[in-house]
Amino acid sequence: MIFSEAAERNKQPILNILRPLLANRTAVLEIGSGTGQHAVFFASALPHLIWHPTELPDKLAILTRMCRSHPSENLAAPLPFDIDDDHWPTIQADAVFTANTLHIIHWPQVCRLFSRAGALLPQQGIFCTYGPYNRDGRYTSISNAQFDEWLKNRDPGSGIRDIADLQQLAEKCGMPLQHDFAMLANNRLLVWRKN
Numbered sequence: 001m002i003f004s005e006a007a008e009r010n011k012q013p014i015l016n017i018l019r020p021l022l023a024n025r026t027a028v029l030e031i032g033s034g035t036g037q038h039a040v041f042f043a044s045a046l047p048h049l050i051w052h053p054t055e056l057p058d059k060l061a062i063l064t065r066m067c068r069s070h071p072s073e074n075l076a077a078p079l080p081f082d083i084d085d086d087h088w089p090t091i092q093a094d095a096v097f098t099a100n101t102l103h104i105i106h107w108p109q110v111c112r113l114f115s116r117a118g119a120l121l122p123q124q125g126i127f128c129t130y131g132p133y134n135r136d137g138r139y140t141s142i143s144n145a146q147f148d149e150w151l152k153n154r155d156p157g158s159g160i161r162d163i164a165d166l167q168q169l170a171e172k173c174g175m176p177l178q179h180d181f182a183m184l185a186n187n188r189l190l191v192w193r194k195n
């Protein structure tokens with residue numbers, strides 16, 4: 001994918017939520033930056049912090065092209081990164097952001113992502129996760145149920161995650177849920193804060 005219509009639609013609503021949350025932060029590590037539309041938009045709107053985009057090595061070229069064509073002083077060069085990597089980027093980030101990844105990666109990778117984000121963040125650091133979620137074992141919309149079926153047909157290990165499962169996981173990683181924002185198209189932006 002070289003351009004995402006969804007990212008174009010959701011970037012401003014996400015920024016509206018992120019802006020106050022990131023007001024006093026210095027660096028954000030983004031996991032699974034995709035086309036880079038979020039990275040270039042957020043970096044230019046939040047000049048007080050460094051935005052560090054990352055992507056799987058085989059998808060890095062698209063992200064790098066986007067970042068080079070929208071340079072900002074505070075937009076770091078994209079890094080190759082796979083959640084399964086043993087070595088995580090050695091970045092002093094006080095926030096981690098990821099959009100539309102938790103339903104793509106497999107549950108062990110979700111666990112790894114929360115555990116490593118929890119280890120990387122300083123006290124009061126935040127982990128922001130945007131995307132579709134289930135609540136109490138139920139879909140929150142017909143479109144999310146259809147999307148989940150499509151995901152699982154394509155990859156049985158993928159699928160929309162339940163907020164309660166994520167809460168259990170995040171609490172084990174020392175990052176309880178701090179905010180749960182309703183977003184466009186039955187998505188949510190969850191904010192986990194390290195304590």
Ligand SMILES: C[S@@+](CC[C@H](N)C(=O)[O-])C[C@H]1O[C@@H](n2cnc3c(N)ncnc32)[C@H](O)[C@@H]1O
Nearest residue numbers: 004007032033034056081082083099100101104
């Ligand atoms: C649905 S796309 C979302 C892209 C972008 N964040 C957005 O919201 O438009 C999911 C992204 O997760 C990335 N991804 C999948 N598996 C990954 C892994 N193991 N480690 C890091 N990123 C991964 C994919 O390459 C893809 O860019």
